[in-house]
Amino acid sequence: MESLYAVTTGSMSACGLFLILRGRTFPVVVGLTLLSYAVNLFLFSMGGLTTDGAAILDGFANYADPLPQALVLTAIVIGFAMTAFVVILAMRARGDMGNDHVDGRQLDDGREERR
Amino acid sequence: MSQHLIILPILLPLIAGIILLRTRMGVSHQQRLIGSLATLALVVTGVALVVQASSGEVTYYALGDWRPPFGIVLVLDRLSALMVLLTAVLALGCVVFACAGDDEQGSNFHGLFQLQLMGINGAFLTGDLFNLFVFFEVLLLASYALLMHGGGKGRIQAGLHYVVLNLAGSSLFLIAVGVLYGATGTLNMADMAVRLGELDPERSGLVRAGALLLLVVFGLKAAILPLYFWLPRAYATAPAPVAALFAIMTKVGIYAILRVYHLVFGDHAGNLAAPDQDWIWWLSLATLVVAAIGVLAARDLRLLIAYLVLVSVGTLLAGIGMRTPDATHALLYYMVHTTLVTGGLFLLAELIGLQRGKANTRLVKGRPMHRGNLLAGLFLLGAIAVAGLPPLSGAIGKALILQAANAAQQPWLWPILLLSGLCALIALSRAGSTLFWRSQEGNPSDARIAPCQWFGVTWLLAASPLLVVFAAPLSDYTLATAEQLATPELHIHALLPENGGES
Numbered sequence: 001m002e003s004l005y006a007v008t009t010g011s012m013s014a015c016g017l018f019l020i021l022r023g024r025t026f027p028v029v030v031g032l033t034l035l036s037y038a039v040n041l042f043l044f045s046m047g048g049l050t051t052d053g054a055a056i057l058d059g060f061a062n063y064a065d066p067l068p069q070a071l072v073l074t075a076i077v078i079g080f081a082m083t084a085f086v087v088i089l090a091m092r093a094r095g096d097m098g099n100d101h102v103d104g105r106q107l108d109d110g111r112e113e114r115r
Numbered sequence: 116m117s118q119h120l121i122i123l124p125i126l127l128p129l130i131a132g133i134i135l136l137r138t139r140m141g142v143s144h145q146q147r148l149i150g151s152l153a154t155l156a157l158v159v160t161g162v163a164l165v166v167q168a169s170s171g172e173v174t175y176y177a178l179g180d181w182r183p184p185f186g187i188v189l190v191l192d193r194l195s196a197l198m199v200l201l202t203a204v205l206a207l208g209c210v211v212f213a214c215a216g217d218d219e220q221g222s223n224f225h226g227l228f229q230l231q232l233m234g235i236n237g238a239f240l241t242g243d244l245f246n247l248f249v250f251f252e253v254l255l256l257a258s259y260a261l262l263m264h265g266g267g268k269g270r271i272q273a274g275l276h277y278v279v280l281n282l283a284g285s286s287l288f289l290i291a292v293g294v295l296y297g298a299t300g301t302l303n304m305a306d307m308a309v310r311l312g313e314l315d316p317e318r319s320g321l322v323r324a325g326a327l328l329l330l331v332v333f334g335l336k337a338a339i340l341p342l343y344f345w346l347p348r349a350y351a352t353a354p355a356p357v358a359a360l361f362a363i364m365t366k367v368g369i370y371a372i373l374r375v376y377h378l379v380f381g382d383h384a385g386n387l388a389a390p391d392q393d394w395i396w397w398l399s400l401a402t403l404v405v406a407a408i409g410v411l412a413a414r415d416l417r418l419l420i421a422y423l424v425l426v427s428v429g430t431l432l433a434g435i436g437m438r439t440p441d442a443t444h445a446l447l448y449y450m451v452h453t454t455l456v457t458g459g460l461f462l463l464a465e466l467i468g469l470q471r472g473k474a475n476t477r478l479v480k481g482r483p484m485h486r487g488n489l490l491a492g493l494f495l496l497g498a499i500a501v502a503g504l505p506p507l508s509g510a511i512g513k514a515l516i517l518q519a520a521n522a523a524q525q526p527w528l529w530p531i532l533l534l535s536g537l538c539a540l541i542a543l544s545r546a547g548s549t550l551f552w553r554s555q556e557g558n559p560s561d562a563r564i565a566p567c568q569w570f571g572v573t574w575l576l577a578a579s580p581l582l583v584v585f586a587a588p589l590s591d592y593t594l595a596t597a598e599q600l601a602t603p604e605l606h607i608h609a610l611l612p613e614n615g616g617e618s
Contacts, residue, residue, distance in 0.1 A: 025275070032279065032282050039286045039289045039290055042289075042290060046294070046297040047296070067302070068293075068296075078249070078285075081256070082282055082285070085278070086279065089271070089274065089278055093271050093275050096267075096268050097272065102279070103272070104272045
């Protein structure tokens with residue numbers, strides 16, 4: 001399970017990183033979302049992966065670390081709010097600047113084709 | 116009451132912010148009053164905290180009465196008290212300045228301003244790595260909205276870069292926190308310091324990676340060389356009171372570097388001690404060089420001041436890179452000076468821009484200014500202070516930093532720091548003579564300067580002569596702060612009495 005988990009997290013962050021480096025706001029927003037998913041998965045696993053772990057009741061049995069769960073919830077909430085904000089911001093930038101390039105520049109057509 | 120004093124700098128702006136957010140549109144007299152009074156109360160709280168911390172004792176506030184390392188704690192020591200007071204003093208100047216009309220350009224200025232203060236104070240007070248992340252997010256969210264207050268193409272574009280960069284930075288922060296938690300099993304900074312001392316050597320690589328990831332995140336906030344490109348444009352386009360408040364934002368990054376690498380990765384951490392030092396030292400010098408070039412190249416007064424913020428970041432980081440109590444003492448003194456003076460200069464630039472009509476703050480010939488002599492006098496004061504010429508506080512701060520360098524560091528630091536001061540001097544005298552002497556014929560503009568605006572500017576710029584007059588008490592305080600930072604055992608012992616002895 002560990003290797004599957006690691007590969008999933010790694011490929012998601014690689015995709016996210018690639019998309020963040022694109023020139024248009026939409027891929028950048030999707031990239032940020034993917035990256036935050038990857039980070040949430042990573043956070044969830046940071047206390048070590050255990051299966052069939054119960055919540056802490058007496059502290060003796062095989063239990064799941066509760067802290068990463070609490071942290072990942074916080075991170076999800078913050079990440080969700082940030083994504084909503086950046087979507088609105090990207091729309092506003094599209095409206096104000098007339099194009100959706102992150103630098104607000106309209107590139108010439110030849111370079112546009114290659115992107 | 117004094118027991119709950121530590122959480123007051125977070126609760127006060129939070130409550131004020133919620134009250135201010137109640138009405139969304141328009142700015143009433145009442146809102147301005149609440150915002151200013153809350154900030155004034157924050158200054159008083161800051162003074163009380165400094166008095167409490169100056170006894171040298173590290174006190175903490177356990178939320179929900181969960182003892183550390185299990186609960187979330189707010190820790191008050193000399194450094195955090197100083198930073199909270201500095202924030203409050205800067206914010207008072209900004210919020211009063213904004214009352215003259217900047218707050219009417221968009222909605223919710225005062226509410227967001229208070230929430231931003233809450234985030235900044237929380238980041239200074241928290242003793243928990245994950246909580247540091249949460250407060251970073253609080254201050255960032257407020258800053259996103261404040262940066263784009265009033266709208267406009269330039270702000271939206273600079274804001275987009277700022278938001279995307281900081282979101283990526285937040286992801287890195289979470290990864291770093293995850294790595295450190297995975298390796299040490301705790302998030303409380305004092306507890307992490309104890310556990311690093313007895314760490315399984317197999318995991319030291321992991322911790323090192325986490326530590327350097329954190330450096331990237333803090334470097335992004337502090338604007339170190341390869342991570343500073345967002346800063347000049349964001350600061351130059353932000354509304355003046357916001358830009359002035361942002362003068363403390365880079366210092367949040369510097370504070371975080373100071374805190375984490377002194378407390379968690381101190382000398383007790385064995386081969387993990389100070390993983391950041393070489394990086395910070397060389398990158399700070401490079402930052403100084405690039406910022407000095409930027410200062411010379413700036414064609415707009417606001418952009419020039421934004422690059423001056425970068426010069427100050429480079430100077431402060433050089434102090435961190437030396438990592439001696441002397442250097443920390445010097446950089447803390449310099450930090451107080453540079454935060455207030457650059458904040459004041461941003462406000463002053465706005466006043467100058469308002470008077471010059473279309474030319475705004477661009478360094479071109481413009482119309483003469485109403486009360487130009489007074490503005491020129493204030494500009495002279497700010498320029499002398501920020502360039503580091505005697506007799507104002509910049510000279511004392513720089514001299515302390517130059518003095519703190521050891522023989523191996525002097526050949527690098529002295530020429531670079533002094534030449535960057537020269538560049539700032541050249542750029543500022545060129546800007547000043549263009550703005551005030553080379554004006555066109557004609558009548559001065561009839562834009563009046565409100566008393567609030569005069570107050571904001573003089574409140575911040577007057578700090579510089581005051582810092583000279585009261586240099587002795589302040590430098591005593593910063594020296595004691597530096598010593599407290601250099602002995603993290605005090606901090607650990609206060610939070611975890613049973614662990615303090617062995618670390």
